[in-house]
Amino acid sequence: MKNKPKTHTSGRYKLIHRGVECLNCGHPLDMSDKYCPNCSQANSTKKLTLKDFFEEFFSNIISYDSKLLKTLTALLLRPGKITKDYIGGKRVSYTNPFRFLLSLAIIYFLLISFSGDFAELNRFGQQSNELPVNFGSSMIEDYDFGDQEREKENLIKQLDSLKLEEMINEKTRTRDSIIMADPKKEIQKVSGESFISALFQKQKIFTTLIQKDTLYSFKEATEKYKLENSLNNRMAFNMTQSLTKAKREPGAYLNSLFSKLPFTTFFFLPLFSIFIWLIYIRKNYTYTDHLIFSFHNQSLLFILLIISYLIDTVFGIDSNAIFVLIFGIYLYKSMRNFYQQGRFKTIVKYIFLNTIFVILATIGAVLLITGSIFTY
Known part of the structure; x- marks a missing residue:
């Protein structure tokens, strides 16, 4: 064999994987040919592995040229044909x-x-101190009752008489004041529960802290309230911070x-x-x-x-x-x-x-x- 290479390349380009005919264009090759002189495809008969597949991807990441048009044509007009060609060795004709x-x-x-x-959806975002739901008459004032306006008025009066919004606001203020009085104690109180249960309980606590004390990072919370730097605490804080931002800017x-x-x-x-x-x-x-x-x-x-x-x-x-x-x-x-x-x-x-x-x-x-x- 003439012009036998003195050094062998690695992987699927080793000499033992060389063929005597190009798998892409059929041009006759010598075992010493590293690439086909007709179409430039690598002379290798080895089946593709995942490693080979992604190596070719990164080595050709900016090389589209005429392959793009051929790939689009094959995809649109010949279902399944492009995959047969690609795994059969005709890879130089198509993009990775x-x-x-x-x-x-x-x-x-x-x-x-x-x-x-x-961005238009951001106008529907809630401020941190807003209730997630409007209670009282505002729940139904926009609802269409048709001709039953008297029923609508009576329902509004009944809801307003219950003063649901005032009751919920008062309960929320009481809960927040307890949390703000000793955040570390409230965190430790729920830490003994299961991982998931503690996660959601702490999320409620951190919601109050972020709203009332304007915390920007978990590190700031641990330093200010002497909290344990645990995985559960970090996850609860990050979840709270993300949910708060998502509500403000959906x-x-x-x-x-x-x-x-x-x-x-x-x-x-x-x-x-x-x-x-x-x-x-x-x-x-x-x-x-x-x-x-x-x-x-x-x-x-x-x-x-x-x-x-x-x-x-x-x-x-x-x-x-x-x-x-x-x-x-x-x-x-x-x-x-x-x-x-x-x-x-x-x-x-x-x-x-x-x-x-x-x-x-x-x-x-x-x-x-x-x-x-x-x-x-």
Whole structure:
């Protein structure tokens, strides 16, 4: 063998993984060829691993060029074909699936956050000393009773006679005065309860302290009231501080929440791919192959959502349902083309996987909201 390299590269580019024909363009190669002289793809026949997959992502993070157009065309017109090509070795023709999905997710959620008018919601925010609910006649004064105005007037009189708002205000003042008299004692009183119970009890105490004493950090609270620097105390304070800010500026909170959604996608998609691997376990595909399939289909969903958003913005219509239906048909075709199974089996697995996807997406959203409560 001529021109044999003196040093070997690591991983999937070792000499033992070299082939005699380019997997992308079919050009004949010599074992000494590190790259195909025709299309420049690396000469490697080794199956992709997760490590290889993400190494290629980071090494090509800013290299889109003509691959973008080819990727878009394949995704839109040939369901499942792009994944077959990619795991079959034709990778130099397309963008990295992980990078492509991340870019689309960021673009979509940026569009939503910038044009969602979330700032308008800030005017509905509550000040720290406001009651969460309006009691008394104000509860029903805007309610439409139709022709029964006398019934409405009688109900207003009854509620006003009960003086609910005064009673609740008095109870709140009493509770707050007890807490402010000795915050450390009140914190210690609930510390003996279970972790979750103590967390929510302390959250109520810290709400009073933040409202009445204008605390800005947990460190300030520990120094001022000699509180224990425990995990439960820190979590309770952070949750209270985040909830207080979210109540005051709900629009800003929603905007912050949407900015984190793209990254949530990448937490449950790898888990979702495990279910794909399980129901297609007899197929000769690795977990990474199923993950790439998930990335490609999720990318198509974001493309359709972006198109739908642009159409809705320009024409003032609601086309989301149409594009979600298009995606549903596309996903079925993609599963049929990629996994090469009959209609009945594909339909059964299609229903199962979509059910799992909705469950995981819901769990991901709940975890995101829960996490943002402690970090906003």
